[in-house]
Amino acid sequence: MARPASRRTVIGAAVAAASAGALGSAAPAGAAAPPRAAPAAARTVDNRFWTTYTDWRCGDAAGVRAVAGQRPGIVIGTPAGATEYTDPHTGRTESWEYAAWTSPEHRSTVPATELVASWNAATPAGTWIRVELRGRYSDGGETPWFVLGIWAFGDGDIRRTSVDGQGDGKASVWTDTFAVDDAASGLRLTSYRLRVTLYRRPGTRLTPTVWRLGAMASDVPDRFEVPASVPGAARELLVPRYSQNTHVGQYPEYDNGGEAWCSPTSSQMIVEYWGRRPTAEELAWVNPDFDDPQVCHAARFTYDHQYAGCGNWPFNAAYAATYRDMNAVVTRLTSLTDLETLVRAGIPAITSQSFLKEELTGAGYGTSGHLMTVVGFTPAGDVVANDPASPSNEAVRRVYRRAEWERIWLRTKRYDANGKVRGGTGGVCYIFWPVKSAPSQHRALQALGLV
Template sequence: MTSSTSRRTVLAAALVAAAGAGTASAAGPAAAAPAVPPETAPPGPAPEGGVPPVTAPLVDNRFFRTYTDWRCGTAAGTRAVAGRRPGLEIATPAGTTDHTDPHTGTTATWEYATWTSPLHRSTVPATEVIASWNAHTPAGTWIQAELAGRYSDGTGTPWYVMGRWAFGDTDIRRASVDDQTDGRSTVWTDTLAVDDPASGLRLTAYRLRLTLHRTPGTRLTPTVHRFGAMASDIPDRFTVPAAPPAVTRELAVPRYSQNVHVGEYPEYDNGGEAWCSPTSSQMITEYWGRVPTAEDLAWVKPGIADPQVCHAARHTFDYQYEGCGNWPFNAAYAATYRDMNAVVTRLGSLTDVERLIAVGIPVITSQSFLATELTGAGYGTSGHLMTVIGFTADGDVVANDPASPDNEAVRRVYRRREWENIWLRTKRYDANGKVRGGTGGVCYIFWPVRPAPGQRRVLRSLGLE
């Protein structure tokens, strides 16, 4: 089963080919890169309570979210807002701009304001960077998220658009942006990747930029509560070290099958196997007690089972990717619910997942595998999302797998060693014996704005606050 992974499959194949050949991809159109000055920012805070940062050698997370964070950036028409949940809003617009939506052909004028982060030096010189954000975008508003990186040779990337986002789909069509490359790195839907990791070139630092838009002459504003990125350098590997089991617990997560929706809403990629990501996202938002209202679901055709899954599919659909599998869009959707945080990151081992499960936080994981590689799955996939909800006494993985015939069948138990390897590896063989890529531990993590103390400690130790 796949979540419309054709472009992500292209990314995986391109990176494997580049690593093997040692040559960079051809350059395409790209904006001129701004100078990225040297920076002296210290690394992130040390974890509390002596908990080892298991992922520190491979993954760096930096998310801007506090009032101080928003005040430290460079503002042009934006303001930091304090309070129960700090954020960034439009104060006095910096100007107006005409935007032609490539998916509707409509040109509209918008007021805009911008915020640019300080330069962040990654603790991990990275081959990939994935941005994600949490924002409230009422009708008449939208945001654009961008990233500009610095290479290990001191040169810089252009400003890359990492997503144009609105919860609704009447002002703009939320979308990723294709054909962004400088010949050394490329944006593949939601992932900025170095074209030739074998060359040793890495992304060592980056800035983030937000552009907030609103209907001219109004007092509307988007509010961004969290914006950041995960930078990583996962070693090429077909197999990964085994982590000994340490936790026995299962969380009570709602069960939804994507296959119940086969053929529904062709405009949102036709349900079924294309909806693994929004189905997983909906399961976890409901685990945290966040559900759409009857008014939210009024647009869904009468008689459809689990209309909230259709709702998630509509509001995660990427009109450029032409599917619901855009990783940051799923995190952004989850964070539209009251007091929810959501990020895209990587974890380093099943030990990390166990630590989260132990404190009551489920994890949505992305993986690719042949049918013979995961006993009991009954299918193979070039890309699929499922939710880890627990571990058995033997250490096997308890997953809510949306690629199931009905809701009752969603709960699965998968062999620990098989599941661990297909999730964490970066290389695999497809059914034709060709080398393809794996996700290297990509996952979504959703949690409340005010987690319990034990949850906060574990999240902090993983670089997530």
């Protein structure tokens, strides 16, 4: 599907100004009527994640060593070499030893218009990683190596960053998303390899550890409407509730403070649902007068210095996975039935959506991009969400109408308040879960192609 020139319009500030006029679900006056919804394709999403000891042994290793155990991964063995890196956000040039792992070529079950990578890693001080993609097109051509993220949990060595200005005339990288420039041409990404490069300070024995590397490739058709799903069983999970709006004005260096912190606030809710949270020592940098300092912590450590925001999808997943024995991925789901499968197994999820004020009853605002945490479903099938765009923690729990929610989350095309066509996320969500999960949770994740 077509993408805007910058995904800031999709996942920027959490709450845009409320739109004037009662547009409802109809097109604005003067705009072309949206096409009638077509049946969803049988398969629009392909997930492939490398996580096992066999996976790490099968890749192309240059200086890395596979490690076994409960959570297999890769570390620096004997560095493949040394290089210099100039941080574009600090201007510092430093030398680093490096080693790299390149995945086998994965042929996607879905010839794709978009791809979003995920990684789970530990980067002690003095280390960092770079994640790249090289793919093959349906016309036989190959992409160059595109950078999908330069990442470290901390910000003392390098600044975690996406890389702008990448393209080859057929596709481009917008912040964290590889996208074919003209999906209507029929060109698709048919296969790809991922490469992760591990860096450390020269002369040390430090090493990052990478436990998960993979991607969600998709070809979601352009659509203003989506088929309605049939409600399933009711269940609500007890997920901590945090408001981003109680942090407005705090630490404006991280995307203007709490008003734009929907993504890290949602991520923190689920991290704590699974019984993880930062220590008092890790929170010592936060002003002690601020409530819920862990939300400030999440904003700082998800911040993308190029995008200038906390809404980079893989960076949020990578943040969640820094907590003890946590897995985290970015994917797309195809219906609320998929979310019900997760919630029924005890797994909440974070969804990304855009809407006018009139398109989501009870929200009270419109947004060009917002993240919420889905924590349950009512007996009628409506969505129970922890909405961080609330005035207080107590007001975070909301119930939204099922059909409205499904539409604003799954569509890829929408009209803004001026009648212009804009993009939608097409079912993007974050899913976090512990390494040791219940059999029912493993089955739910497996059913969605995530394990």
